[in-house]
Amino acid sequence: AxxxxxxxxxxxxxxxxxxxxxxxxxxxxxxxxxxxxxxxxxxxxxxxxxxxxxxxxxxxxxxxxxxxxxxxxxxxxxxxxxxxxxxxxxxxxxxxxxxxxxxxxxxxxxxxxxxxxxxxxxxxxxxxxxxxxxxxxxxxxxxxxxxxxxxxxxxxxxxxxxxxxxxxxxxxxxxxxxxxxxxxxxxxxxxxxxxxxxxxxxxxxxxxxxxxxxxRRFDLPKDSPKPKPSPFFRRVSMEEQQRLDASKQMFDAFLNRNSDDKSNNSQANRQRFLLDTLDALSAAIGT
Structure with a gap:
């Protein structure tokens, strides 16, 4: 049918x-x-x-x-x-x-x-x-x-x-x-x-x-390689999504802390926290 x-x-x-x-x-x-x-x-x-x-x-x-x-x-x-x-x-x-x-x-x-x-x-x-x-x-x-x-x-x-x-x-x-x-x-x-x-x-x-x-109008020409999925649209696994969510929470925490630290002029603390956040983000995306 x-x-x-x-x-x-x-x-x-x-x-x-x-x-x-x-x-x-x-x-x-x-x-x-x-x-x-x-x-x-x-x-x-x-x-x-x-x-x-x-x-x-x-x-x-x-x-x-x-x-x-x-x-x-x-x-x-x-x-x-x-x-x-x-x-x-x-x-x-x-x-x-x-x-x-x-x-x-x-x-x-x-x-x-x-x-x-x-x-x-x-x-x-x-x-x-x-x-x-x-x-x-x-x-x-x-x-x-x-x-x-x-x-x-x-x-x-x-x-x-x-x-x-x-x-x-x-x-x-x-x-x-x-x-x-x-x-x-x-x-x-x-x-x-x-x-x-x-x-x-x-x-x-x-x-x-x-x-x-x-x-067969959507068939690729003979011997053509199959199209590779675009990295921009690939599906994100549950594990990857959890890592991304955790990284987002860390980044949000950094922004909030950055706002609080402005009044204390704690530049060294901000830089150290930023480096920690970037390290966590790199680990989350596997780089």
Whole structure:
């Protein structure tokens, strides 16, 4: 099952592929088709407290529908005659890599791996477990801008605080999308199939080859090294946080003592206390 919430052009699209073991009819279990649930919201929904409300909505729907996989972010909202405009959709997704394409139908292959990766990506727990524990994922995604959010039926991955447009001429591979993609791609479907119908009058649409190229748009070039986590955004361990808190208390004490000593003109004491504080800070950060 797949879910996607998208800021579909520009709206918020939420697409879910619900778990067939939970609420799909017997015919779907027999024929191995796949159910897709899509929700569109205007991008204005992210204003103010909307971003947190949006994440809460994702959690609620994932807990209700228990999807196999899904995604949420910037996307294109289809019209009733969407097949007549696939050539326009093709142009848009080539120009803006962060904009997702959400086909209203799926195929059996989508049961074997996820098909969408975007701002939010959610995967069932029996898939995520193949990558390790939550602690393992936090180690691999060592960046505080990336959310690793486990829930009862799976894990939700958030690539940054805001969705990335991914304009091809400026930022074709958004940094955080690439980092999440590098960790999750072993769970990706091998062949997504063709996401568009055939050309009618020579217009360019997606075929099976270009659909698979699009699905891999956040992959790094072959033989490229994996991106290293930025030291400015790395996660701080509990032990490191305790040392930093202790150092902060010492520094605050120094400032308070410095203020008291001004009246006594105790310059030697201030200098000695400052050196002690700097030594403690150096020890706390491991230098």
């Amino acid at each position: 797949q879910i996607s919430f998208w800021l579909a052009y520009m709206h918020l699209l939420l697409m879910l592929c619900p778990n067939t073991k939970f609420l799909t009819p017997p015919s779907e279990q027999v024929h191995q088709s796949i159910t897709i649930v899509r929700l569109y919201l205007p991008i204005n929904e992210l204003k103010g407290a909307g971003k947190q409300n949006f994440e809460t909505l994702i959690f609620s729907l994932c807990n209700i529908l228990r999807p196999l996989h899904g995604a949420a972010g910037l996307g294109i909202q289809h019209s009733y005659e969407w097949e007549n405009y696939q050539h326009i959709e093709y142009e848009l997704i080539q120009e803006y890599r962060g904009v997702d394409l959400c086909s209203p139908s799926g195929n059996k292959k989508w049961r074997t791996g996820y098909t969408n990766l975007n701002w939010y990506t959610y995967l069932a727990h029996h898939w995520v477990s193949k990558l390790g524990t939550t602690e393992d994922l936090l180690t691999q995604l060592d960046d505080v801008r990336i959310g690793v959010l486990p829930y009862e039926w799976g894990t939700i991955f958030r690539a940054g605080n805001w969705p990335a447009l991914g304009k091809a001429t400026i930022d074709p591979r958004p940094e955080l999308y690439v980092m999440v993609n590098e960790v999750l791609k072993p769970l990706r479907v091998n062949n997504i199939g063709s996401l568009h119908y055939g050309s009618i009058a020579g217009e360019i649409r997606l075929n099976e080859r270009t659909s698979n190229q699009w699905m």
